[in-house]
Amino acid sequence: MSQATATTAANRDGREAGRTEGSSAxxxxxxxxxxxxxxxxxxxxxxxxxxxxxxxxxxxxxxxxHPDQKERLAKLGVQDFVQVDTKVTDLAAVAGDPPRMVVLFEDSLNLTCRYLKLCSTWTEGPVYVISQNSIPRPIYRCLGAKSVIYSRSGEVTYLLQGVTGV
Known part of the structure; x- marks a missing residue:
């Protein structure tokens, strides 16, 4: 895959859930x-x-x-996916409007840096990195993270205060 693509799964009534304009919108x-x-x-x-x-x-x-991640997350009821090729660093913005915020849970330094390079160009909203690693990662801020949050439990739902849904 050479560019970012929105990948979708059909929702309950058969419409595509991740169209360019985003179904939830x-x-x-x-x-x-x-x-x-x-x-x-x-x-x-x-x-x-x-x-x-x-x-x-x-x-x-x-x-x-990776497509394997989609299967695991679909079991949680996730319908909208943005599948990217992290080897390509000059990707255009994600289809549709820019996201209001990006929250990246650290998996590895390498993958998190690649995601940051991509996502920081997609939004003017905040980009958060959540890390269980107690060693500060200043590189994340250099790559566009607004905040790097250390959390042993990963509990950061407080970031959603003030963010409204439907």
């Missing part, structure tokens, strides 16, 4: 109507964050770089 009102949260969720902390997004009915898409 049709139900939301206000200035952020078409703007969703982009999240990478390589582990349990990211999955818990996804559950909270779903509970609060906040439109979101999950950032993946």
């Amino acid at each position: 049709e139900r939301e009102e206000g200035p952020d109507a078409a703007r969703r949260v982009i999240v990478s969720a390589p582990g349990p902390a990211g999955e818990q964050f996804i559950r909270m997004l779903k509970y609060k009915k906040i439109p979101f898409a999950v950032l993946i770089n």
